[in-house]
Amino acid sequence: MTLRSIGYQALVERIQRGNPAARVPLAGSWELTYRCNLRCGHCWVNLPADDRSARARELTLPEIQRITDQVVEAGCLWMLLTGGEVFIRPDFPEIYRYMKRAGLVLTVYSNGTTVTERTADLLAELPPRRVEISLYGITPGTYEAVTGAPALERCLRGIRLLLDRGVRVKLKSVVTRDNYDEFMAIRRFVRTELGLEEFYYDPNLNHRKVEGRSGDEPARYRVPPERVVELDRLIDAETGDELRKFYRGAGALRTTHVFTCGAGVNSFHIDPYGRLSTCMMVPGYEYDLRHGSFREGWEDYFPTVIGRRRERASRCDTCAIASACDGCPGWSLLEHGEFEHPVDYLCEINHRRAEAFGAPALIGTITMKERRHA
Numbered sequence: 001m002t003l004r005s006i007g008y009q010a011l012v013e014r015i016q017r018g019n020p021a022a023r024v025p026l027a028g029s030w031e032l033t034y035r036c037n038l039r040c041g042h043c044w045v046n047l048p049a050d051d052r053s054a055r056a057r058e059l060t061l062p063e064i065q066r067i068t069d070q071v072v073e074a075g076c077l078w079m080l081l082t083g084g085e086v087f088i089r090p091d092f093p094e095i096y097r098y099m100k101r102a103g104l105v106l107t108v109y110s111n112g113t114t115v116t117e118r119t120a121d122l123l124a125e126l127p128p129r130r131v132e133i134s135l136y137g138i139t140p141g142t143y144e145a146v147t148g149a150p151a152l153e154r155c156l157r158g159i160r161l162l163l164d165r166g167v168r169v170k171l172k173s174v175v176t177r178d179n180y181d182e183f184m185a186i187r188r189f190v191r192t193e194l195g196l197e198e199f200y201y202d203p204n205l206n207h208r209k210v211e212g213r214s215g216d217e218p219a220r221y222r223v224p225p226e227r228v229v230e231l232d233r234l235i236d237a238e239t240g241d242e243l244r245k246f247y248r249g250a251g252a253l254r255t256t257h258v259f260t261c262g263a264g265v266n267s268f269h270i271d272p273y274g275r276l277s278t279c280m281m282v283p284g285y286e287y288d289l290r291h292g293s294f295r296e297g298w299e300d301y302f303p304t305v306i307g308r309r310r311e312r313a314s315r316c317d318t319c320a321i322a323s324a325c326d327g328c329p330g331w332s333l334l335e336h337g338e339f340e341h342p343v344d345y346l347c348e349i350n351h352r353r354a355e356a357f358g359a360p361a362l363i364g365t366i367t368m369k370e371r372r373h374a
Contacts (some may be wrong), residue, residue, distance in 0.1 A: 017269075020145060022297075023264075023266070023268060027076070028076050029080040030081055030082070031083055031084065031269075032059075032081055033047075034046075034083065035083070037049045037088055038111055039147065040148065041218065041221055042176050042221040044208045045216065046083065047204055054272070058272045059272060059273065070289075070294035072104065078106075078107070079190070080109065081109070082108075082111075087114040105129050107128055109133075110134075113149075120164075120167065124165035127167060131169050132169040132171075133169060138189045142182045160195065163228055169198050175201050175202065180223050192309060204345075205218040205221055206334050215305050232356065246324065251322075252318075252323065256309050257308065258308040259308065259327065259329055260310065263278040268298065268302075271286070279330050287301040310340060314341070315342055321354050324354070325346055353366075
């Protein structure tokens with residue numbers, strides 16, 4: 001009997017399609033720490049690397065191993081390991097090896113500055129799906145302006161250590177006021193000097209979610225919406241009109257539920273202290289895995305969160321391009337402390353993109369401005 005082979009992406013899509021009515025925790029994200037060796041002003045979880053109080057609260061290796069066994073038993077296949085900076089945990093190699101041997105397909109997020117030869121050897125020995133590294137600048141001044149640390153050469157060294165060993169690396173960056181003018185140069189550098197075609201960017205900076213920190217501080221680093229769209233135009237011209245194609249398919253949202261994504265349906269999140277939530281952007285609605293099991297959180301607690309119904313009308317109800325917006329209940333919660341409050345910054349970016357990429361007939365920026373405080 002001959003079995004027909006299919007590619008990895010086709011397999012992923014087949015698994016994800018599955019039974020649309022089934023709730024299976026296929027994919028998880030896990031913040032191993034909120035601590036980081038950099039001091040990025042835009043970051044939403046940048047506790048100092050030497051924060052002893054935070055370190056003492058973090059899950060221990062045995063706790064992580066126990067929870068890993070539970071999520072695998074529940075059906076998890078993919079896991080994202082993120083932070084903070086994951087490699088500052090001295091037990092990262094043990095965590096990583098245990099999860100790999102448990103059968104999880106791992107993705108790792110890092111700033112690259114803490115990648116050592118030992119770390120690179122580990123990832124080459126047990127390859128992750130990919131390592132995603134944030135490259136905030138290609139000149140020392142810009143990199144330090146964004147990160148608060150003179151660490152560009154360490155970042156580039158970490159990237160090259162991984163590439164030299166054949167580890168799959170994807171580079172990305174947030175766009176801030178401090179690196180906006182260098183952004184296209186960063187993109188060219190990634191292609192010409194590092195030989196990587198893919199380079200992703202994100203202008204959407206969340207409010208801070210870590211306890212005891214200034215929550216709205218990252219908003220000071222946001223690029224104005226009109227400049228975000230200027231950058232979109234430049235990149236879209238190089239990538240084959242992807243945004244134009246995307247906005248041709250934009251439409252309204254038609255649901256009475258607060259949550260419209262796969263959070264809590266096929267995905268979940270665990271924070272450094274063992275708190276299980278539907279998404280990393282929904283702090284405060286959590287189940288404590290230190291005192292209960294993953295299955296209890298998934299089966300008993302999550303339905304009370306994702307089953308929430310909308311309680312009030314907003315301008316999003318009549319927006320003809322709402323499906324293209326980056327706004328979501330998590331964004332609203334971080335920005336306004338509630339699930340159903342639109343985020344003006346995201347609204348304006350979405351409407352300006354619609355005008356720039358061929359959907360002005362759907363809804364105009366002026367309509368959004370007139371109803372901004374609805």
